[in-house]
Amino acid sequence: xxxxxxxxxxxxxxxxxxxxxxxxxxxxxxxxxxxxxxxxxxxxxxxxxxxxxxxxxxxxxxxxxxxxxxxxxxxxxxxxxxxxxxxxxxxxxxxxxxxxxxxxxxxxxxxxxxxxxxxxxxxxxxxxxxxxxxxxxxxxxxxxxxxxxxxxxxxxxxxxxxxxxxxxxxxxxxxxxxxxxxxxxxxxxxxxxxxxxxxxxxxxxxxxxxxxxxxxxxxxxxxxxxxxxxxxxxxxxxxxxxxxxxxxxxxxxxxxxxxxxxxxxxxxxxxxxxxxxxxxxxxxxxxxxxx
Amino acid sequence: xxxxxxxxxxxxxxxxxxxxxxxxxxxxxxxxxxxxxxxxxxxxxxxxxxxxxxxxxxxxxxxxxxxxxxxxxxxxxxxxxxxxxxxxxxxxxxxxxxxxxxxxxxxxxxxxxxxxxxxxxxxxxxxxxxxxxxxxxxxxxxxxxxxxxxxxxxxxxxxxxxxxxxxxxxxxxxxxxxxxxxxxxxxxxxxxxxxxxxxxxxxxxxxxxxxxxxxxxxxxxxxxxxxxxxxxxxxxxxxxxxxxxxxxxxxxxxxxxxxxxxxxxxxxxxxxxxxxxxxxxxxxxxxxxxxxxxxxxxxxxxxxxxxxxxxxxxxxxxxxxxxxxxxxxxxxxxxxxxxxxxxxxxxxxxxxxxxxxxxxxxxxx
Numbered sequence: 001x002x003x004x005x006x007x008x009x010x011x012x013x014x015x016x017x018x019x020x021x022x023x024x025x026x027x028x029x030x031x032x033x034x035x036x037x038x039x040x041x042x043x044x045x046x047x048x049x050x051x052x053x054x055x056x057x058x059x060x061x062x063x064x065x066x067x068x069x070x071x072x073x074x075x076x077x078x079x080x081x082x083x084x085x086x087x088x089x090x091x092x093x094x095x096x097x098x099x100x101x102x103x104x105x106x107x108x109x110x111x112x113x114x115x116x117x118x119x120x121x122x123x124x125x126x127x128x129x130x131x132x133x134x135x136x137x138x139x140x141x142x143x144x145x146x147x148x149x150x151x152x153x154x155x156x157x158x159x160x161x162x163x164x165x166x167x168x169x170x171x172x173x174x175x176x177x178x179x180x181x182x183x184x185x186x187x188x189x190x191x192x193x194x195x196x197x198x199x200x201x202x203x204x205x206x207x208x209x210x211x212x213x214x215x216x217x218x219x220x221x222x223x224x225x226x227x228x229x230x231x232x233x234x235x236x237x238x239x240x241x242x243x244x245x246x247x248x249x250x251x252x253x254x255x256x257x258x259x260x261x262x263x264x265x266x267x268x269x270x271x272x273x274x275x276x277x278x279x280x281x282x283x284x285x286x287x288x289x290x291x
Numbered sequence: 292x293x294x295x296x297x298x299x300x301x302x303x304x305x306x307x308x309x310x311x312x313x314x315x316x317x318x319x320x321x322x323x324x325x326x327x328x329x330x331x332x333x334x335x336x337x338x339x340x341x342x343x344x345x346x347x348x349x350x351x352x353x354x355x356x357x358x359x360x361x362x363x364x365x366x367x368x369x370x371x372x373x374x375x376x377x378x379x380x381x382x383x384x385x386x387x388x389x390x391x392x393x394x395x396x397x398x399x400x401x402x403x404x405x406x407x408x409x410x411x412x413x414x415x416x417x418x419x420x421x422x423x424x425x426x427x428x429x430x431x432x433x434x435x436x437x438x439x440x441x442x443x444x445x446x447x448x449x450x451x452x453x454x455x456x457x458x459x460x461x462x463x464x465x466x467x468x469x470x471x472x473x474x475x476x477x478x479x480x481x482x483x484x485x486x487x488x489x490x491x492x493x494x495x496x497x498x499x500x501x502x503x504x505x506x507x508x509x510x511x512x513x514x515x516x517x518x519x520x521x522x523x524x525x526x527x528x529x530x531x532x533x534x535x536x537x538x539x540x541x542x543x544x545x546x547x548x549x550x551x552x553x554x555x556x557x558x559x560x561x562x563x564x565x566x567x568x569x570x571x572x573x574x575x576x577x578x579x580x581x582x583x584x585x586x587x588x589x590x591x592x593x594x595x596x597x598x599x600x601x602x603x604x605x606x607x608x609x610x611x612x613x614x615x616x617x618x619x620x621x622x623x624x625x626x627x628x629x630x631x632x633x634x635x636x637x638x639x640x641x642x643x644x645x646x647x648x649x650x651x652x653x654x655x656x
Contacts, residue, residue, distance in 0.1 A: 114466045209373070210466065249382075262368040265336070
């Protein structure tokens, strides 16, 4: 392989996050749902897949189940918040993140709580177990390509145009006889499904998960990427994921003392976010403004 | 827009080249003599940074003393997050070609990095992770701090021997709290005791009145507290007095912080189970080097480094050879007697510390 295992590792993370970020963009950018609960879907997917695989379910089945289960929560989240819009929706969905975190932490009989789940098996597909980083990269690349292709087709279909119309002018759409609530359900469920898939990929790659992996810092990272890439742009999300996951790693290579490097790596997200928003308020490839 | 796209592509490509280029320059073995790279990883930013830096300083002290000509040290920050820990381990393994790593501190981070170390035959010695899951993490995974089971059994035995039968547990809802409380609960009931209350609180919170009210209603003879932030410890003890619980108070190391002594007479008689204190010799060395008291985990990290140094001095150069040497060795380290069992764990010793006349007094066992 031309890349070192370390670079392969970074690429794997980038592809996992591309699925997560593009799926958030589907809800946030295309449909205009200010969803701060996306990282909860990621966590639900990771836990579902890990627990099912440890029970002996084959990997592909566990991964699909992770997506579907996250999707169910997407449905429930829309039921709970269907009368809220804008900032209020953001608050409620942020609450959803806390609720899921708290469940993961306290349903100790199922999730082992704060102890986390160690020893999650690497994926096995048709008797072939993915062990090395290179093999995992190929697998993740494949899943990522399929997922992004599906989401790309969705947003460019007539259905995708309806989602954008829901975002831009829901009242007008209702006048035209469209059911905007049903559109929101569908958008959120699709978005949650792919977040669940990426959660599954993450859990089986790192092989250890605990509730703190799916909390605020993760949410901030994902939101930063979507905003930097631009709302309503899949291309933007992909480019921004690559940038934001890669840049802190480049810093690692500079010969700086760790007392400088650590804070620098932490500050880099904020610096990128502010710089890009100053130069291009809609993000790199964004088409719409966040209301 | 087009120029923007080109700019980004160039940036990404440069990034890839940059991270790859370093792989060549840092690979050891080009200077003729075979260099051994040892990694140190831990949280140097974020909430656990104090402990991370202490461990790093402790380990560096051992390496500076030994001054081995064929050893290179690399340091990676993990913020004690699982994803960062996996990234740091991958980077050290494939770019720096490390043979042994000291770290991580938080059990979750150690568990996330351990499979990568195991797969690449790199020795990993944690100076602070106490989760019992670490025992099963692999052949290459060691630690110089005893696991939760050690302290849990010690605490349960002590309380049982002192004649208590009704125990209330109050602990932070994190990996450490759950792990320790789980073992105590298991051991204490096995000895015929009863757990009358089992309450948790979120790490860092400062209001435990609800939990304490429940504990009061359950009428325990003794409360065991697992707290690992000073603020929570102080808040807890103050609220125990406020609510008027008259049970005896036992606790884990987290209670052994100077700030609780300010609570005065209400904390008199509190008993703390603690890993054996670091040796006087180490304390002095640390003081000379850094002009401050050795913080928690510095001694354990020093011992982890010493173990690796001893293995290298015996001629081990690869992760596998270091691993084999570790299972063989036995020495008196800064944190106590070090002998790794077949799980890569150390026995460790524990002492009881009691608050008497406004000071922590170590009880003779």
